[in-house]
Amino acid sequence: MYRGIHTPENYNCVSAEDNEAGKRTAKLLQGSYDLISQYPLKEETVRNLEYNAEEDDVKEQYESTLTNYVREQTKLFIMGTIDINSDADWNAYIKQIEELNLKGVLGIKQSAYDRANAK
Numbered sequence: 001m002y003r004g005i006h007t008p009e010n011y012n013c014v015s016a017e018d019n020e021a022g023k024r025t026a027k028l029l030q031g032s033y034d035l036i037s038q039y040p041l042k043e044e045t046v047r048n049l050e051y052n053a054e055e056d057d058v059k060e061q062y063e064s065t066l067t068n069y070v071r072e073q074t075k076l077f078i079m080g081t082i083d084i085n086s087d088a089d090w091n092a093y094i095k096q097i098e099e100l101n102l103k104g105v106l107g108i109k110q111s112a113y114d115r116a117n118a119k
Helices: 008-013 020-036 053-079 087-099 102-118
Strands: none
Touching: 020 053, 020 087, 053 087, 053 102, 087 102
């Protein structure tokens, strides 16, 4: 059952590993899971987080660019335009995500979440 969280158990609902596109999708999902599992996540829905002015500035500056980059690269990985099996391609992808301030965006979301749950 897909719960909206990237976990290895959820791969079968979004990819069939008996074809090349499915294999690339499964590898991309595993890589994404490995990346986000470095950060502690709770399996719950979080809505209506409130950001302070500084957080809003960081969020506005980086979040849409980061999201658009991840979406575009995901398509390219799945289509095989970028080789998901290439360490160089994968490392370039991760490096670019880091340069697009992934840690900063996650940090402001965590701060907003912590404030919301302190109430």
